[in-house]
Amino acid sequence: MRNHYPDKPKRVYFFGTCLIDMSYPEAGMAGIRLIRREGVGVIFPQAQSCCGQPAYNSGFPEEARAVARKQLRTFPADYPIVVPSGSCAGMMKVHYPHLFEGDPEYDAACRFSDRVFELTEFLVHVLKVRLEDRGEPVTVTWHSSCHALREMGVTEDSKRLIRQLKNVTLKELERENECCGFGGTFSVKQPEISAAMVADKVADVRGTGASRLIGGDCGCLMNITGAMGKKSVPVTGQHIAEFIWERTNG
Amino acid sequence: MDNHTGFDFRGNIRDALGNSQLRKNLKFAMTALAEKRRAIFTDKARFEEMRTTVNAIRKRSLSKLPELLDRLEKKCTENGIIVHWAETTAEANDTVLSIVKQHGATAVVKGKSMVSEEMHLNRFLLGNQVEPIETDLGEFIIQLADETPSHIIVPAIHKNRGEVGKLFSEKIPGTPYTDVPEELTEIARAELRRKYYETPVGISGVNMAVAETGTLCLVENEGNGRMCTTAPDVHIAIMGLEKVVENLTDVPPILRLLTGSATGQLITTYFNMITSPRKAGEKDGPKEVHLVILDNGRSDILADPELRQTLLCIRCGTCLNHCPVYVRIGGHAYHYTYPGPIGEILTPQMEGLETAGTLTTASSLCNACSEVCPAMIPIPDLIRRLRNESYDTGGSVKGHGYKANPLEKVIWKGWELVNRHPGLNALSTKMAGVFGPVLPKAGPLKAWTRVRNRPTFAKKSLHELVKEEGVSDE
Numbered sequence: 016m017r018n019h020y021p022d023k024p025k026r027v028y029f030f031g032t033c034l035i036d037m038s039y040p041e042a043g044m045a046g047i048r049l050i051r052r053e054g055v056g057v058i059f060p061q062a063q064s065c066c067g068q069p070a071y072n073s074g075f076p077e078e079a080r081a082v083a084r085k086q087l088r089t090f091p092a093d094y095p096i097v098v099p100s101g102s103c104a105g106m107m108k109v110h111y112p113h114l115f116e117g118d119p120e121y122d123a124a125c126r127f128s129d130r131v132f133e134l135t136e137f138l139v140h141v142l143k144v145r146l147e148d149r150g151e152p153v154t155v156t157w158h159s160s161c162h163a164l165r166e167m168g169v170t171e172d173s174k175r176l177i178r179q180l181k182n183v184t185l186k187e188l189e190r191e192n193e194c195c196g197f198g199g200t201f202s203v204k205q206p207e208i209s210a211a212m213v214a215d216k217v218a219d220v221r222g223t224g225a226s227r228l229i230g231g232d233c234g235c236l237m238n239i240t241g242a243m244g245k246k247s248v249p250v251t252g253q254h255i256a257e258f259i260w261e262r263t264n265g
Numbered sequence: 266m267d268n269h270t271g272f273d274f275r276g277n278i279r280d281a282l283g284n285s286q287l288r289k290n291l292k293f294a295m296t297a298l299a300e301k302r303r304a305i306f307t308d309k310a311r312f313e314e315m316r317t318t319v320n321a322i323r324k325r326s327l328s329k330l331p332e333l334l335d336r337l338e339k340k341c342t343e344n345g346i347i348v349h350w351a352e353t354t355a356e357a358n359d360t361v362l363s364i365v366k367q368h369g370a371t372a373v374v375k376g377k378s379m380v381s382e383e384m385h386l387n388r389f390l391l392g393n394q395v396e397p398i399e400t401d402l403g404e405f406i407i408q409l410a411d412e413t414p415s416h417i418i419v420p421a422i423h424k425n426r427g428e429v430g431k432l433f434s435e436k437i438p439g440t441p442y443t444d445v446p447e448e449l450t451e452i453a454r455a456e457l458r459r460k461y462y463e464t465p466v467g468i469s470g471v472n473m474a475v476a477e478t479g480t481l482c483l484v485e486n487e488g489n490g491r492m493c494t495t496a497p498d499v500h501i502a503i504m505g506l507e508k509v510v511e512n513l514t515d516v517p518p519i520l521r522l523l524t525g526s527a528t529g530q531l532i533t534t535y536f537n538m539i540t541s542p543r544k545a546g547e548k549d550g551p552k553e554v555h556l557v558i559l560d561n562g563r564s565d566i567l568a569d570p571e572l573r574q575t576l577l578c579i580r581c582g583t584c585l586n587h588c589p590v591y592v593r594i595g596g597h598a599y600h601y602t603y604p605g606p607i608g609e610i611l612t613p614q615m616e617g618l619e620t621a622g623t624l625t626t627a628s629s630l631c632n633a634c635s636e637v638c639p640a641m642i643p644i645p646d647l648i649r650r651l652r653n654e655s656y657d658t659g660g661s662v663k664g665h666g667y668k669a670n671p672l673e674k675v676i677w678k679g680w681e682l683v684n685r686h687p688g689l690n691a692l693s694t695k696m697a698g699v700f701g702p703v704l705p706k707a708g709p710l711k712a713w714t715r716v717r718n719r720p721t722f723a724k725k726s727l728h729e730l731v732k733e734e735g736v737s738d739e
Contacts, residue, residue, distance in 0.1 A: 029731075029736075031727040031728070031731075033684075035727055036694055036726045036727040036728060037694050037697050037698070037722055037723065037726060038720060038721060038722055038723055039723070040723045040725060040726055040727035040729075040730050041723075041730075043727040043730070043731075044727065044730050044731070044734065047731065047734070047736060056737065057736055057737070058736070058737045058738070058739060059727075059728075059731040059736045059737070059738065060738060060739060061687060061728060061732075061738050062687045064683070064684040064685070064687070064690045065684045067684075069680070070677050070680060070681070071649070072630055072649060072652070073652065073677070074649075074652035074653045074654075074655055074656045074657075074668070075653075075656065075677040076653050078677045078678065078680065078681040081681050081685060082680075082681055082684040082685060085684065085685045113646070161629070161630075161631035161632055161633070162632070165631070165632040165633070165635075165636050166632065192633070193589050193633075194589045194629050194631035194633065196589070196629060197629065198628070198629025198630055198631065199629075199630075201626070201628065201629040201630070202629075202712070202713065203708075203709040203712040203713060204626045205278070205590075205626055205627055206712035206713075206715065206716075207275075207278055207279060207282055208278060208282070208590055208593060208594060208627065209629070210715065210716040211282050211593050212589055212590075212593065212629070213716065213717070214716070237720055238717065240718075241713070241717030241718045241719075241720065242716055242717045244717070244718035245714075245716060245717050245718050
């Protein structure tokens with residue numbers, strides 16, 4: 016929800032997120048390739064790890080701060096930091112200043128926060144990409160993750176990218192703005208409520224008739240596709256970066 | 266994990282989730298309320314302006330609360346309203362009872378009041394041979410069903426009209442079954458009319474109290490509130506001490522967002538401004554008006570600059586209507602008077618974390634509540650704060666540190682180590698890839714896999730792939 020965006024930079028940092036690192040590395044690679052294709056250099060600091068959100072939301076701010084501090088030091092130059100996740104981007108952009116209140120590194124945290132962009136936001140507003148669809152016709156639906164929607168305010172950007180793809184029909188979810196029930200540790204601390212939420216989300220996805228569910232956050236995707244897989248719902252899930260790369264590079 | 270707590274939240278949740286009628290009713294009702302609200306706040310920029318105003322008014326009121334309460338008391342007294350202070354709910358109950366007894370009443374008519382629920386006033390009065398008669402339609406319904414409100418604004422929202430019809434036909438003698446809303450309303454109305462005149466004491470809540478003029482504002486739709494506060498000879502108003510605002514001009518912005526957020530109404534049918542008892546020569550109105558101002562832990566909440574924001578709440582209940590958790594489990598599952606997101610932050614501070622702290626786990630931190638809150642309470646941030654306090658033995662909220670345990674501490678310390686040291690991080694990612702698929706289903710994985718497939722781990726991490734692709738490291 017920024018008022019203005021910087022000009023296209025020469026280089027950016029890429030923050031891969033721990034979930035992408037472990038389970039969805041191809042989504043991260045696709046994000047990097049999409050940026051590089053626009054002629055922008057990508058730096059992936061090998062020392063990066065997690066944004067700190069799991070501990071931050073679970074009642075362990077000290078541990079969260081220690082890990083967040085590590086990230087502050089891992090991205091020292093004044094380049095934009097591009098994040099293929101609304102949730103991790105929200106943590107670094109919205110919550111780092113709060114987390115470092117009263118800490119000597121507060122100013123550094125604020126400067127870091129200013130440089131954080133969610134991937135689709137960056138593609139739309141900074142790189143101003145024009146996508147050329149090379150794929151077969153397909154109907155997809157889109158899940159808005161809560162933090163992309165309410166902390167980063169970027170879900171319209173993600174959907175704008177999907178709409179640039181001429182052979183892709185986007186069918187919107189009836190309750191697009193409702194949480195899928197992941198919520199990090201919420202899904203295991205309140206498993207019954209989380210299960211009820213994801214069951215409704217799966218029913219909503221089925222209701223669209225789409226063959227693929229696109230999302231911008233791997234936590235939500237892991238939750239929804241995990242629930243669809245368990246019930247053998249024939250819809251596949253995919254991170255938007257991977258989807259776009261696949262459609263435009265085929 | 267949460268074995269210390271004072272109630273079986275897990276059990277309540279299971280019961281609620283297993284009740285398909287309840288879930289249908291809630292989904293239907295909440296969808297309707299959320300849609301009505303959406304229809305009224307169509308201009309996002311204007312809405313943001315309005316809530317910035319309300320936030321500023323409420324913050325200003327809280328910043329000089331002792332002074333405003335003092336002025337309110339002086340003005341009310343000047344106007345002829347008798348002011349009582351209660352530090353605890355027990356004191357407040359005793360105050361109400363003594364007024365009731367002074368007038369020899371054996372029954373009271375009541376308008377909707379969440380503070381009276383917080384005090385468990387009905388139970389207390391019954392125990393002292395005074396019959397409390399709820400006159401708000403929703404409250405009337407749940408009183409017949411021997412239940413408590415499940416929502417701050419719409420107390421019987423968990424019931425559909427068929428259930429209400431059945432309840433009326435069973436509990437009100439000579440009533441045939443009907444599920445026509447107008448007929449149901451008529452039945453309740455006929456039951457209640459007589460009681461307003463027969464009962465010498467009326468009790469109400471207060472939506473806002475104006476320090477400048479000593480005015481008690483009461484928002485309602487049914488007219489029952491006005492009956493309770495004018496027909497009986499004695500009116501007792503009860504309010505939490507945070508409900509005071511400074512000036513009359515503070516009222517309209519709050520009222521606008523209160524009704525719009527709560528029920529999607531531009532204005533309500535009735536807006537009562539009570540400034541004094543009946544004056545000489547006036548034909549109606551109570552001869553005595555009492556105001557009971559309750560603390561019940563609010564001063565402690567006020568003392569913390571961050572948690573103080575809890576008291577910005579104007580009790581519109583819209584955070585409940587938009588909460589994906591509340592919509593699925595309903596208000597009773599939360600056990601205490603205030604359910605949903607606002608209850609998750611208010612209740613543990615009032616009751617203590619060790620008793621009610623588990624409520625803070627009932628949120629995926631999706632931020633839907635803070636998106637709609639007219640007072641701009643950062644509810645998710647306050648939930649996080651209370652989660653922190655649950656583990657923090659040096660914290661400040663009552664019952665802080667109740668969850669502190671060596672195991673969880675060690676787990677998060679381990680997490681921190683892994684994420685601070687690239688070598689350990691790479692190793693743990695590798696291990697997840699190798700051992701992930703063969704891990705036994707225990708702990709979190711068990712909870713996860715009950716309704717979902719096991720998470721998969723990639724053979725090569727992103728860290729490894731970028732190296733192969735020749736992406737620069739610095």
